[in-house]
Amino acid sequence: MGRFEKVEKARDLKRPNIYDYINNIFDDFIELKGDRCGGDDSAIIGGIAFLNNQPVTIVGHLKGHDLNSNLKVNFGMGSPSGYRKALRLMQQANKFNRPIISFIDTPGAYPGVESEQKGIGEAIAKCIEDSFNYTVPKISIIIGEGGSGGALGFGVSDQVVMLENAVYSILSPEGFAAILFKDKDGSRKEEAAELMKLTALDLFEQGIIDKIIPEGDLNSNNFVYDKIGNHLTQEIQTLSRLDKKTLLHNRYERFRKY
Amino acid sequence: MEKSFKKQKDKLSIFKNLRQRNRKNKNTREIPEDLFKKCPHCNEIQTSASYKDNVCPNCGFHLPMNAYERMDLIYDGRYKVLFTTKEAPNPLDFPGYGEKIDELKQKTKLDEAVVCSIGHIGKIKCVVCVMDNRFMMGSMGSVVGEKITKAIEFALKKKLPLIIFTTSGGARMQEGIFSLMQMAKVNGALARFKAANLLYVSYITHPTYGGVSASFAPMGDIVIGEPFAMYGFAGRRVIASTIKQKLPDDFQTTKYNMDAGFIDLIVERSKCKQTLGKILAMHQGVRHG
Secondary structure (H helix, E strand, C coil): CCCCHHHHHHHHHCCCCCCHHHHHHHHEEEEEECCCCCCCCCEEEEEEEEEEEEEEEEECCCCCHHHHHHHHHHCCCCCCHHHHHHEEEEEEEHHCCCCEEEEECCCCCCCCCCHCCCCCCHHHHHHHHHHCCCCCCEEEEEEEEEEHHHHHHHCCCCCCEECCCCCCCCCCCCHHHHHCCCCCCCCCHHHHHHHHEEEHHHHCCCCCCCEEEECCCCCCCHHHHHHHHHHHHHHHHHHHHCHHHHHHHHHHHHCCCC | CCHHHHHHHHHHHHHHHHHHHHHHHHHHHCCCHHHHCCCCCCEEEEEEHHHHHCEECCCCCCCCHHHHHHHHHHHCEEEEEEECCCCCCCCCCCCHHHHHHHHHHHCCCCCCCCCEEEEECEEEEEEEEEEEEEEECCCCCCCHHHHHHHHHHHHHCCCCCCEEEECCCCHHHCHHHHHHHHHHHHHHHHHHHHCCCCCCCEEEEEEHHHHHHHCCCHHCCCEECCCCECCCCCCCHHHHHHHHCCCCCCEHHHHHHHCCCCCEEECCCHHHHEEEEHHHHHHCCCCCC
16 A cells, blocks of 8 residues: 555544544543633543543544534644643643543644634644653554644653554645645655655654554454553553653653654 | 067966956956845845844844854854764655755855854853754754754753754754654753753744744743744745635734744844843843943
8 A cells, every 4th residue: 555545544534533532442531621721622622531440631633524523623733722721631630640641633733823823833842841741651642644743742652652544744745745846736745655654654663653553444443442442551551650750761762862 | 489489478478367357357347246235124235344243224124144143143252062963864765865965064064954052141151052044944853953952951961051043944854754753852851951940041033933933942931032033833825825814914023923922022133142141140140240
């Protein structure tokens, strides 16, 4: 399969979104809203839930399953208030000693006037910086598209895992081709995708991600829900055994190496 | 006979050359290229000598300044350049990237798009990183990320204040995902630096966009903007094509960003050194001079 086909697969509207994963993996999810600075972003959601008997905080991007729902959630493109809401929830997780799980599924942060005026750069930067301070286990899962800084805002963790058909890149292949090949009609997006090495396997080989989670039969999602649930349970247990200093040290070194 | 003839010919050619040179001077009245400068903002032509620190004497527009000009401007005197490198990774094997880097190294005499240094400003020792957009538009690849991270770790170890002058087109696309990872690496170092209660001043110069504006640029304890600097996450063109609307004229200018709450103060270049000196002194609790 060509790399751009993977990109198309990662963007498929039929793929489970963050709510599907939450409902099928966690129990008693309570969604928490608002950035406490005057807004709430529908493209980024979060809350608290049980993973088996372990309370956890969940944050992540929300994509819709069709055009109408996607219009409501801005196609998963987060705004400053979304990142600030997630930041607030992650800080709260740290305070109450809850592990943090982030689901990444975004083409990138929303490029708009209001986004800039409210400081999208600052909001993402703060999410990245603060991720190095939380003394609770933190795991990121790229479930579909992992695009640019908008993805990285939730991508600094002890462990970054990717679903088999997800992609993670500095920019969309279309954007990459437009900038570097001066491609105006999208005719070189396939070539860009090949060069960018953005599939789960590419990124695993380059040491960018820690694990690939197989998706199994795409007509039944139970397989992948089980896989993710088991992986999270196991890894949170392992990470919880580390003392806080070691946890922070390892997280620092994990990103220091690049 | 032949010998004396040649001698005569040589003599004549000297006069011929001299005549030609005189004629050339008279006809063209050549003006040295850098005697005058046209301001890209107000389009006025002024003598280069009237441009102090690359600021237009007519409209006050701040033209870009390279890393060495900046360091000469701010430091009390001598400074030491840190962490120069010969490394030039090409993790995606991007065609032509290695050659482009080599060419820029030759042309700019820089090793990459940032210069890290240590010296004194207002008698206070500090670590300063200055990005230079002559090198790949100041974009952040592995080398830029690594040098800045090293500088932050060094400042932390020595317990020194840190100043970073930003100018960047964003992530270094040619390095793909490795470029994105630099944002995490640098901000990780900043998190540790800040946990030690040390001062980080971020100094935004024209233009600062993309990955840098979503990592270390906005994270200063104090964020200073230079007049006329454009600063934002996505570029004007990208936004205009997304929303299909006309953007405000002052969109993403330093003033716009200050009104929006993301810049503490705008400092003219003539007051750059003086302002940094005061800020450093206040964080050291010692008033000099």
